[in-house]
Amino acid sequence: MTAAIAIDGLEVIFDRFRALKGVSLEVRSGESFGLVGESGSGKSTLLRAIAGLAPVASGSITVNGKKLGPRRDKAFYREVQMVFQDPYGSLHPRQTVDRLLQEPLAIHGFADGEKRIQRALDEVGLGSGFRFRYSHQLSGGQRQRVAIARALILEPSILLLDEPTSALDASVQAEVLNLLEEVRRRRKLTFLMVSHDLAIVTHMCERLMVMQGGEAVENLTAAQLVAHRVTEDYTRNLLRASEGFVRTA
Amino acid sequence: MSGGPNQQRSMSALLDVDDLRVTFPTRSGLIEAVRGVSFSLGRERLGIVGESGSGKSQTGRAIMGLTPPQARISANKLAFDGIDLLAVSPRERRALRGKRIAMILQDPKYSLDPVMSIGRQIVETLRTHEKVGKAEARDRALAMLEAVQIRDPARVFDLHPHEVSGGMGQRAMIAMMLIAGPEMMIADEPTSALDVTVQLDVLGILDRLVSERGMGLIFISHDLRLVSSFCDRVIVMYAGKVVEQLKASELGRAQHPYTRGLLNCMPRIGFERHPLPVLDRKPEWAA
Amino acid sequence: MSAETIQSRRDWLLSERPASRMQARLGRAYVAWRRFSANRLAFLGLLIIIALLVVAALAGVLAPYSPTFGDLKGSRLLAPGAEHWFGTDDLGRDILSRILYGSRWTLYVVILVAIIAAPIGLLVGTVAGYAGGWTDAILMRITDIFLAFPKLILALAFVAALGPGIENAVLAIAITSWPPYARIARAETLTVRNSDYIKAVQLMGASPFRIVLRHIMPLCISSLIIRVTLDMAGIILTAAGLGFLGLGAQPPLPEWGTMIASGRRFVLDQWWVAGAPGFAILIVSLGFNLLGDGLRDALDPRSGDQ
Structure with missing residues (x-):
């Protein structure tokens, strides 16, 4: 099976700060892969480097067999799309949902925009009643659904998810996670998902990589994690933390 | 969840809240953020859990007297240690705040003064509430920093808030809030901005200090699981009302469908459920 | 219309x-309108500007006399009275008529300056802000050069080079007033x-290009509109100043600034000759300022929610 995303020795340097220190990774086509770590671990930077939003100092990124240069072309964005963490910041404040969804179609010259927008809204469970609302007329969960619809409307094969539910309430999080699983199954998407929450990553992903301080700590399968078969202390710490507070007295 | 040693819990209530209401006037009419909340707090750890818009934070703010001025607060009773909080003068209220009641907010970045060193902020807090000399205040501040497990208190004392990490900032915040020896503390999402591993350290510190000093703690959070592992008792809020009050240890036997839904919908390691159960919100919950 | 349909x-x-799409857009406009019209002073400003527009459009009908031909024999420097409400000037022209016609020139200046200066400022500011780096440095240094000179002095220099006349005055004011707009647009960007x-x-x-044009510019426009409206008074005053110095509109054009200039010789004895156009400038400037303040409250992007 070919790799959807192959990353080799990736370094990202902001000014003089090394955010990623030679990380390698392979995500198989159709797989859901998780990146786990705390703030400053470089997990989001890795995602942004793939999307072309972070300065790559060295190393290579290959997407669907094509090696990426410093600039991404339009064809790349039809393969790879991203959903951001903050649903309040990722939608333009002066545009209706309709306008937000039309933009990618206009950029890529799709003719059947009307139909696609309808379909995209239906797919994320919003329906046409939401089509002409501004983002301030939507709740956090609805905004994130719009962001997902926007990412899907170009029919990409790879979706980059940057903590897509961390700003949402638990009950809304469940709905959005279910939606993501459903679209992945239906469209046979490849997911690369970033989260600080081990439980979410084990729920969503088959394999995962634990990161710390810009480096990979450990590669695991979800099953290994569930069985607590981890080798690194750091991963064990994260696992313990995910089980809630334990009083030591 | 654990059965730690039972705290010396006095039965007289530290805080009494009866039918608390907080209303905000807006362009489109009145919005009731809190709609008749009643509970009492002893020297225990009480968790208030709810999702955004449930009124949990506004409840905490109303007790602290930090509600925005345009809002209206009413209650049959809002008393701290027998003092009617709605009747006292703003001055007395300020004196209570910090001295006897303390509050920790989510992000230390916004609640610490950015241009004053951490040590000085703690010293100032102490000296506004107690008559102590400079040298003594400094010693007590250093001791307090040590109590929140800051390894090198003398160094951190001279640092400014932007020079420390989020976890360190939150510890400094706790130190500042506890220096005057309050009897009650309100912690509004105190660890939500922190990394998970740091989160547990901070909670551990908070837990130890609260039980050592026999304080009453109100822990406000969206995370039902975290709250139930930390608190003795949990209040679940929905749409400005209390839908359920129960002992943390009996969370598994929660009655209200909202509480159960909230517990169920979070993914857990080792419990595969695809799709996750979602909340089916009933209008009568908010009624 | 019954109360129910309303x-x-x-x-x-x-x-x-x-x-x-239409309903969403109208709804948004209506919310802004409600916020705007709740502000009485802003509403007053709007009324003044509307009155200015009406007067300019209907000057030919409203003016009782010709603005350029006076009765030199019988009515020089008459005080305000029933015949001539605002009196007459040294050439026997009715001042009211001249002020009514003058409103056209005021509007002409204000609108042309806004149409020229605001888009230049918007373009320079957004491009500089979005591109960053060298583009930003070069564009903003150019902006700084323009900002380094007092507006009127710079306009004077331009008019001196281009030659006096109202078109050149407009051009000179436009050239000197875009830099602040570029600053604002860049900051927003x-x-x-x-x-x-x-x-x-x-x-x-x-x-x-698409990002700047379709996604960033719309966000800068409301603060720009507010700023331009607030600047309108300044533009009118600069145009009047140029007219006063003889570099703007040339006689016998009934431009308000030029009128003050020609009235200054009699300002102590026949105060109305300079006073009436001065008062007109005051009222219109006030109108634009009030309108701008109201727009700031109504269009403020931070109050996007209702």
């Missing part, structure tokens, strides 16, 4: 789930360019 129209406008919603458009594969 109510149902209002509901339609304020609907949380608009059914068409800097605050939004790193936001996730701009990142999201980049990830759609949009060209920088």
Whole structure:
């Protein structure tokens, strides 16, 4: 099976700060892969480097067999799309949902925009009643659904998810996670998902990589994690933390 | 969840809240953020859990007297240690705040003064509430920093808030809030901005200090699981009302469908459920 | 229209789930309008500006006398009275008529300056802000050069070079008034360019040109409109100043500034000759200022929610 995303020795340097220190990774086509770590671990930077939003100092990124240069072309964005963490910041404040969804179609010259927008809204469970609302007329969960619809409307094969539910309430999080699983199954998407929450990553992903301080700590399968078969202390710490507070007295 | 040693819990209530209401006037009419909340707090750890818009934070703010001025607060009773909080003068209220009641907010970045060193902020807090000399205040501040497990208190004392990490900032915040020896503390999402591993350290510190000093703690959070592992008792809020009050240890036997839904919908390691159960919100919950 | 239809129209406008592009847009405009019209002073400013527009359009009908030909024999420097409400000037022309016709020139100057200066400022500011680096440095240094000179002095220099006349005055004022707009647009651009919603458009594969034009400019426009409206008074005063110095509109054009200039010789004895156009400038400037303040409250992007 070919790799959807192959990353080799990736370094990202902001000014003089090394955010990623030679990380390698392979995500198989159709797989859901998780990146786990705390703030400053470089997990989001890795995602942004793939999307072309972070300065790559060295190393290579290959997407669907094509090696990426410093600039991404339009064809790349039809393969790879991203959903951001903050649903309040990722939608333009002066545009209706309709306008937000039309933009990618206009950029890529799709003719059947009307139909696609309808379909995209239906797919994320919003329906046409939401089509002409501004983002301030939507709740956090609805905004994130719009962001997902926007990412899907170009029919990409790879979706980059940057903590897509961390700003949402638990009950809304469940709905959005279910939606993501459903679209992945239906469209046979490849997911690369970033989260600080081990439980979410084990729920969503088959394999995962634990990161710390810009480096990979450990590669695991979800099953290994569930069985607590981890080798690194750091991963064990994260696992313990995910089980809630334990009083030591 | 654990059965730690039972705290010396006095039965007289530290805080009494009866039918608390907080209303905000807006362009489109009145919005009731809190709609008749009643509970009492002893020297225990009480968790208030709810999702955004449930009124949990506004409840905490109303007790602290930090509600925005345009809002209206009413209650049959809002008393701290027998003092009617709605009747006292703003001055007395300020004196209570910090001295006897303390509050920790989510992000230390916004609640610490950015241009004053951490040590000085703690010293100032102490000296506004107690008559102590400079040298003594400094010693007590250093001791307090040590109590929140800051390894090198003398160094951190001279640092400014932007020079420390989020976890360190939150510890400094706790130190500042506890220096005057309050009897009650309100912690509004105190660890939500922190990394998970740091989160547990901070909670551990908070837990130890609260039980050592026999304080009453109100822990406000969206995370039902975290709250139930930390608190003795949990209040679940929905749409400005209390839908359920129960002992943390009996969370598994929660009655209200909202509480159960909230517990169920979070993914857990080792419990595969695809799709996750979602909340089916009933209008009568908010009624 | 019955109360019910009004109510149902209002509901339609304020609907949380608009059914068409049109309804969404109208609803947004209606909310801004409600916020604006709740402000009495702003409403007064709007009324003044509307009155100015009406007067300019109907000057030919409203003016009792010709603005350029006077009765030199019988009516020089008459005090305000029943015949001539605002009196007459040294050439026997009716001042009221001249002020009414003069409103056309005031509007002409204000509108042309706004149409020329605001887009230049918007373009320079957004491009500089979004591109950053060298582009930003060069564009902003040019802006700084323009800002380094007092506006009137610079305008004077331009008019001196271009030759006196109202068109050249407009050009000179426009050239000197875009730099502040560029500053504002750049500042707004800097605050939004790193936001996730701009990142999201980049990830759609949009060209920088498209991002600036369709996503950043609309966000800068409301603060620009506010600033331009507040500057209108200054523009009128600069135009009047140029006219006063003999570099703007040339006699016998009834431009307000020129009128003050020609009235200054009699300002102590026949105060109305300079006083009436001065008062007109005051009223219109006030109108624009009040309108600008109201717009700031109504269009403020930070109060996007209702």
